[in-house]
Amino acid sequence: MFIGKVIGNVVCTQKDESLQGLKLLVIQPLNDKLTPKGKPIIAIDTIRQAGEGDLVYLAKSKESSLPLTKELTASDAGILGIIEHYNIKKLEE
Numbered sequence: 001m002f003i004g005k006v007i008g009n010v011v012c013t014q015k016d017e018s019l020q021g022l023k024l025l026v027i028q029p030l031n032d033k034l035t036p037k038g039k040p041i042i043a044i045d046t047i048r049q050a051g052e053g054d055l056v057y058l059a060k061s062k063e064s065s066l067p068l069t070k071e072l073t074a075s076d077a078g079i080l081g082i083i084e085h086y087n088i089k090k091l092e093e
Contacts, residue, residue, distance in 0.1 A: 003083065004028055004029045004030055005054070006025050009052065010042055022045070023045040023048065023050075024043070025043055027041050027056065028040050041076065046080060047081060047082070055083040056080075056082055
């Protein structure tokens with residue numbers, strides 16, 4: 001799993017049948033300090049509640065579509081939850 005921020009949405013007039021009725025969002029992956037890490041990706045909103053500006057946690061590949069009831073879904077990433085609070089405790093060296 002990894003953390004990201006919703007920075008936009010995707011509107012499609014044509015898409016794979018397995019994606020019908022699913023919301024697609026543009027996600028900026030983030031590192032532990034919540035700064036951008038890599039290029040933005042497209043993810044399925046499997047919880048159907050995420051929106052622009054939300055901090056979310058995601059899964060990649062096959063795990064990304066496990067919350068969906070469909071057997072096969074064309075997906076590289078899926079939103080599994082919205083993060084309400086994020087805290088990292090600094091480990092003593």
